[in-house]
Amino acid sequence: METKSIMIVGVGGQGTLLTSRILGGVITEAGYDVKLSEVHGMAQRGGSVVTFVRYGEKVYEPIVEEGCADVLIAFERLEALRYAHFLKKDGVLIVNDQRIDPMTVLTGVAEYPENIIENLKNKYKVIDIDAMAEAKKIGNARVFNTIIVGIAAKHMDFDKDAWIKVIEKTVPAKTIDINKAAFEAGYNFNYNIQGFKD
Secondary structure, eight states, X not given: OOOEEEEEEEETTSSHHHHHHHHHXXXXXXXXXXXEEEEESSSSTTSEEEEEEEXXXXXXXXXXXXXXXXXXXXXXXXXXXXXXXXXXXEEEEEEEOOOOOOHHHHTTSSOOOSSHHHHHHTTSEEEEEOHHHHHHHTTOGGGHHHHHHHHHHTTSSSOHHHHHHHHHHHXXXXXXXXXXXXXXXXXXXXXXOEEOOO
16 A cells, blocks of 8 residues: 555644554554654643654655645644645545634734634635534543544544554553543544535
């Protein structure tokens, strides 16, 4: 198979690293070569966090070039906007409809852009979900990232059971059941891919 590139972007404290560990685990279990690379802005909570995941028969380079990501998973709207140009033409952008003001907005240096998701849909294939609200429905707002993993799993090459096995091995033991429920909620989430068509 040709090498696939996934990007996970978010804000410190949102669980991007756990998500990349789940993804890396699923890919490794499937027998592919995988390279992960993390890039932190401000490492404390509130800074940008970007994880590149590339996998295939043999992967030499962990960094995803602009215009080359098959899937971009964004845990926050502004982060989706910031990194959307990394998507390839037929790539899919999965965005959590959540706003977390960066330091520049909090200090009044910049304004948080309006209509981010609507504008992204003019250019890209976008799946948007208020994953926080969905996570609250199943009883724990903190598992919103596993809901997004469930959606992403539908756009990748691995079977559902493999994802669930890796989630069981990766998340803290006492959170296994709620994370499995979150994955199922994402996997079964009813959405239309909206956005840019040729």
